[in-house]
Every structure is written in structure tokens, then in C-alpha cells.
Amino acid sequence: MAKKESKQFKDQLKEIEKILEWFNAQEELDVEEALEKVKQASALIKLSKTRLKEVENEFKDIKREIEGE
């Protein structure tokens, strides 16, 4: 995984965590803001899932190479 992509991925996960913390912190949900946060989080989750899938595939390739030797 390239450094830049790694950082992006980490940032995305941090962003998601922040949104989750925000939801946890709300005693009374602001619908307008909640909708916006859901929108942001959904986009970040989608990107993270794609990136994680890539990482997982790369890992599987490496593992296969090592174990095959």
C-alpha cells in the first residue's frame, strides 16, 4: 500500500470514528445535521470498504507467495 493511500485510509477511518462519536454525543438529534453526517459517513464507509478490500487482496497474494515457497 502506498504511503499516500495509507494515510488517506487512516484519515477516512478517523473521520468515520468522529461521526460515530458525534452521534453518540447527541442527546437530541438534529435531523438536518444527522442527515448530513449520515451522508458523509456513508461515503466514507464506501471508500473505506473499497480500500480495505484492496488491502485484503494484496495481503492474500503476499500470504500465498510466502506459504507457497
Added chain:
Amino acid sequence: MSEPTEKIFTVSEYIEILNTFLKREEIKLIGEVSQVQKAVSGHVYFSLKDQNSDAVMSSVIWKGNYMRCGINMEVGMELVLTGHPQIYAPTGRFSFVADTIELRGEGALKKAYDELKKKLEKEGLFAPERKRLIPELIHKIGVITSREGAVIHDFVNNLGKFGYRVNLVDSRVEGQQAVKSLIEAIHTLKKKDIEVLVIIRGGGSLESLQAFNNEALVREVVNFPVPVIVGIGHDKDVPLVALAADVMVSTPTAATHLINRSWQEAYAKIGQMSQILNRVVLGFKRIYADLELSWSSLLDHTAERIEAVKQKIAFAEQTIKFNDPTRQLKFGYSIVRKGGKVVKNVRGLEKGDSLNVQLSDGDVESTVDRVTI
């Protein structure tokens, strides 16, 4: 019945019969040289007489044999001749034909030895700088010795099992008569494919080792095409052939040690190297085992990390889904917006305002008819 006819011989026939009879056995004759005549042809005619009587034997030694013996015959020398008598047909003269002559008496032998040693030394035949090195890891060996006796057995038994190919040429090794035999053996091995020549015999006195103090033999050894090892047991005076050899050893067994040495060293080196190699292989195996362990722990760790992130994302997805306000729409709730903003209470609404109502499966555009608090 007639009488058997008596055979009548001619002189030449009779001399021939006598010579055949006389030649049957090799004789050794001892005496003092009383007269010497060295002919232009190189043959040497001489008389040998008893020291204590007047008995004289006319004798001759042909050029080739004389040269080979390496003795400068002089009146007064005590000699032992080996050969046979013969009648010379044209003159009827009876004489002794010597094949070899050897000096008798330690004193005479020692004198001859010292003189020849001095002469050859002067020529540089014993000089260290002309000695050749014995090649290492040889396996083609030429050996000259007597097939009889313990020497060859000692040699063969002590020669290690390094795949040697020994070319043995049997030779006489005792007394002056051995010179001819030794030179012939050298000539035979000169034509063979060998890497080293080994000449060996057991110990003996100056007299019995006479052949190895022979000038012709020394020159053969010096000029031999491959290095020569000479192993002759001796008392005080080192045989001249040994001095001329590339390497001189004191016994036939020592000759085998010399030949074996490079092989033994090579085997020892191989042993050491294989030990080192074993250690390296073991080291590699250990490193490989460690690596395998660390690889597997790295892999496990990475897999765990990926799984943890995956779960984190899944958890986030669930939480977001749970907190998503639109999820409530399925239960009959709706979101009302005025001018794009969510309407949370009726304050600020008036009759005629346009409202957007979002339901679970779509939107409704509506107008306010009445506002009630």
C-alpha cells in the same frame, strides 16, 4: 650289426660346443688386476690373478658393460667379475668374459664412492636448485624395486587408498649386476604415463648398494622426465642415486608417506570444509525457522488487523444505519421541509406556505391550509 660311427668334430664345431657349455652358468671370479689394456674400440682386455698364487685368467669386458660399471680399471685393483669363460675361435685363446666388474673391499669401494660423489657434486647434479617438486594429488606412480622381498609389500601396504595406479617394474637391486637391470627398468618407465618415479630398496652395506652408486644410473635419474623419489635404507654413506633424486627418503615407507601427504591434507581440508558447510546449513536452517515463525506471526498479525478494521467499518455502518433519520420513515414518520430546511415546529408557518414532505418511498409537495397550535 655295424659299430657306431665315432663322431669327428671340426675345431670350430668343438669350440662352439665348448662355448655353449661354458656359457651355461654365470660365474663369479675374484682376483687382482695384473695387466690392463684399453682398446680403441672401448673394450677392455685385462688379466686377473690370485693374490696368493701365480694363477692368471685372461679376461675381457666389452665397452657397453665397462661403461655401465663406472669403474676406471687400474692394475692392482681387487675385482669381482661376473660372467662366463669363452674360447676365442680365431686364436684358441681361453678368456673370461665379464658382464660386470665390481670393486672388492670397503676401502676401495669407499674411495670410488668419494671420488664419484665429488665429481658429480662438482657438476651440480646434487644441487638443491635442480630438484623438482613432487606434484600434489598424484595417482600415476612408477615403482622400481625387486618384486621379491618385503620392500614392495611395505610400499603397497602403506600407500593409502587414494586411487593410485602403480606401475611396478621388477629389477635386481643387489650388487653391481643390478645396474643393468635398474637402467632397463628406468627406460621402460620413461615411456609410461607416470607422474612420479619411486626407486626403493631395503638397507644394506656400501658393497650391496654398489649399484646405487653407479654414475650411469645417477645420470638416468637426473634426466628422468618426471620427479624421482628414492627410498634406500643405508648406513653412513648416502647412495649417490639418492643424492641425485628430487626427493630422498630414508625408507620405502617414508616414500609412501610423502606421496600420501597431499591427499591426506586434501581430505582433511574437505573434512573441515564440510564441517563449516554443515554449520552454515544448520545456521541457515535456524534462520529459516525463525523467519518462518516471524513471517507467520507477521501474517497472523496482519490478518488480525485487517479483520479488526473490517469489523470497525461494519460497526460504523450499523451505527450510521441505526442513527439515520430516514430509517424512521419506514415506521410512518416523515420529514417536512420548508425552503429546504427541516421543519421542527409550526412556529413560522403560515397558510399558503409550500412544504416538502419526505416519506419512506418518496416526497409529497403540499401547501399549508391552516396552522394550529
